[in-house]
Amino acid sequence: KQEVTQIPAALSVPEGENLVLNCSFTDSAIYNLQWFRQDPGKGLTSLLLIQSSQREQTSGRLNASLDKSSGRSTLYIAASQPGDSATYLCAVKAIEYGNKLVFGAGTILRVKS
């Protein structure tokens, strides 16, 4: 059974710091992994999608890596800003589950000004 774990559960950093959010999954048989951001009372915003054949994806200050063999992904945020404060969720599309995404519980990020 595919399980997705995100560490840490919460993180508070001063503005300007570079930070790493971690996501691990138990079954390496995946189609892709997607990182989302969720602001309070809002929907999920897609940040980055990494297909199983890819090692990383970049968008602006965000970089996500994927190591399928070890069941890990990291989301790197450079030069964090207060506007980055949100909950970050990772989700894997596991081959076992076809079209279903399996979500982690999320990391709550607070960037202090």
Place this chain on the structure above:
Amino acid sequence: DAGVIQSPRHEVTEMGQEVTLRCKPISGHDYLFWYRQTMMRGLELLIYFNNNVPIDDSGMPEDRFSAKMPNASFSTLKIQPSEPRDSAVYFCASSTYGGASGRENTGELFFGEGSRLTVL
């Protein structure tokens, strides 16, 4: 594109009443998903459609829940009768195929803003 559009954004109703949530997916997306989010259980997939056909409804909690997709641009999730434990945020999401083999899609998933349901 306007993104995935959901209505209503907020719904407060009394136990036993019928609730209908609506979703308009992104134009050209052929997969549509209904999720439910609560503090206790996180995000749960309720049902998804491919080309307007329900593919997997194993996440629908009870017969009180039903979903339809009469055409490519509209879907509904109905709860009848509603109960207090149905209180949650209900999200609709859509994606394209993405090009993988078979029916599984590898496309990026886009979510709507959600419908917050409170059943008193």
